[in-house]
Amino acid sequence: MTTDVRTRGGGPATRRSASRRSHGEAPFRFAATGAGILLLAIMAAIAVFLISEAVPALRANKGNFFTDLTWEPNGSQVFGIAALAFGTVLSSAIALVIATPVAMGVALFISHYAPRRLAGPLGYLVDLLAAVPSVVYGLWGVTFLVPLLKTPSEWLNAHLGWFPLFSGEGAIGGKTMLAGGVVLAIMILPIIAAISREVFLQTPRMNEEAALALGATRWEMIRMAVLPFGRPGVVSAAMLGLGRAMGETIAVALIFPATFDISIEILTPHGNSIAANIANGFGEATPIGRGALIASGLVLFVITLLVNMGARMIINRRKEYARSGA
């Protein structure tokens, strides 16, 4: 092989460099490509091994995995994902409803309202929210937010109790879906705000100036030029936030009361989520119990994968659109 390279190298003056060149190129290229393929393989392996370790537990399940509310894989071996999946969706929905408007406001503030000089540091401040570890939010939520929400929860229940979400008898407040949802909202706010900010900043200047030249106020300019342009970006940002909220584990594991039922009363201590249940249930899990938790993790993986792929597709389509439109 080396002789072949040397003849291609030509005269003796270039022989050394030519052989050295070809020595490194192929392995280096191979390593770079291999690393990329390894990433794809890891994604595939996650699915494969979650399935292979979940199957024995699913076989041993004496209930229906998709419809049963109970989660007793360690004892009676009856377990179903229904209550957990419902809690995951409900808490993430609460988080999304709270976080999206606030994040859009934050994004507009940074992109269009704040003095230009301050915009960078203020944006960094919001990014810092994402740097706080999840377990710290959990600790903060349990010791500070849960007691704080007690009075407003009682007020909502007393005055707006006719509304199904705020209904409920007995203990109001405490470790509730609302408290979990608020903490999740704080945790997903930075990512929604950061992506929305990027999209808002990409609004063509011409559109903005045209609106202002027609006599629009700042708000009218934003409504007519910035928001329509940024809508797909905000939608995908919210979807990424949704994916985060559904997968968030430790903060809600400390806050949710870990009941296994389906209840939309977000002011009473009810609820759990797939991720929180994994964190709370792992310590005492038997082999079947571990398999059951892996099965629930597989469900979570598939849901978040779909949400994320949808969001990324919207962003990528937008990127092409923005490039061709520019």
Place this chain on the structure above:
Amino acid sequence: MTTVQHISAGRRVKDRLAQGLVYLAFALAVVPLVSVLWLVIKNGLARFDLEFLTHSMRNIGARDAGGGAYHAIIGTLEQVLLASLISVPIGLLTAIYLTEYGNGGRLSRAISFFVDVMTGVPSVVTGLFVLAFWILFLGMPFSGLAGALALSILMMPTVVRSAEEMLRLVPNDLREASYALGVAKWRTIVKVVLPTAFTGIVTGVMLAVARVAGETAPLLLTVFFTDSINNDPFSGPQMGLPLYVFDQAGRPNDTAIDRAWTGALTLILIVMLLNLVARLIAWWRSAARGR
């Protein structure tokens, strides 16, 4: 008067209202940050002493005061270091593939797409994957290494994305100048492209480290718990600082809650420090370039 037409009161009120709401939204976002930081500092300082930083929880009874997080700090440092050693080469090589070799082909687009999707994989799922593959399938024990594997999967997409961004910033003129001198492509990448992008890549890696240093869920499933010091990440259960906070916060005694707050303070200090240094490097670099 023929000056500029005045805006009607209704429109002006709406404009002001929108402005007020936008300012309010920003204030709403900052309040929890201030509240979290303030409570962590206030409650954490109570036990932030030498004993906390130099002792483990061995032989500390359920209701005892005292004890520390030395074992957890050691564990976190080792796990994060191992995770970086695994994920940085893979992430960097992938970024090199995407920028230098991929040429927008089908494989590179697929990798790029799944790197994005990978950022959204919940941390608990990476923990479950390592549990399923490493511990249950291969029969390896709970260890710091298992935790590092889970963390490295979380780090990879962040490293790829930031490194890719930095490599794309390297001017093509530099590459072409190197090719013109007869330097091979791979040596151009190693000797010209990477050094140019070096500080940017370091920043990205540190931000990725800061992100995973606070992760609890993957550790919970892979390194398990211990109250004792275990310096060897390759054998036996270890502790991690986030795991320590979770463990102590779940206990019903005030002494444990105090330790949880101090653990949280230590963790935030480490994460913020990493963040700050990364931003400083980035800022210093952009300032140096601007001049």
